[in-house]
Amino acid sequence: GAGVSQTPSNKVTEKGKYVELRCDPISGHTALYWYRQSLGQGPEFLIYFQGTGAADDSGLPNDRFFAVRPEGSVSTLKIQRTERGDSAVYLCASSVHRGLQETQYFGPGTRLLVL
């Protein structure tokens, strides 16, 4: 079946602009995660959704970052007033959720470059 998809694959923006990154999880997966991966480092957790609600947003770096999942499927990560330090690959993952640490399956990521 189809895996996790993310759009756009690349996004170039100017400092101060607003961007939206989209994630489409694997069909039937109720849990959705966002991570950020800076160059040469491992991914870092941002936020986790179980259904429509954010179950854990402890990884969001500041209030410029916000994510939604209004219908419990597609999610959008929103970054306001972008800064050069926001440049990274933003990864989305999804999993089934049966109360255990189920395996997370990742999408190809969105490479964000803030000029």
Add this chain to the structure above:
Amino acid sequence: AQKVTQAQTEISVVEKEDVTLDCVYETRDTTYYLFWYKQPPSGELVFLIRRNSFDEQNEISGRYSWNFQKSTSSFNFTITASQVVDSAVYFCALSEKAAGNKLTFGGGTRVLVKP
């Protein structure tokens, strides 16, 4: 707090050599899960294995094998008879039951297999 350390940043081998990737973790939780992911040059994280803290049995899957030792908090990964297609960055990750479903990744080990 959970932490994952991959001390080897890069390993270079010649095809058909074996290569072992080290992973050491820290956790205060008695129930946790360990994962290995592969990130080829294309960038997508590919799931390799998931192991829970109550199952110390080593596992073999084709040319891949994993050695989980709770006594030393290690979860090492060996590729036997390496191939050029094994060239990638490999990440070890930890998920604590008490901390929800978020993954904490190590810094990754880049494996370069030369023909």
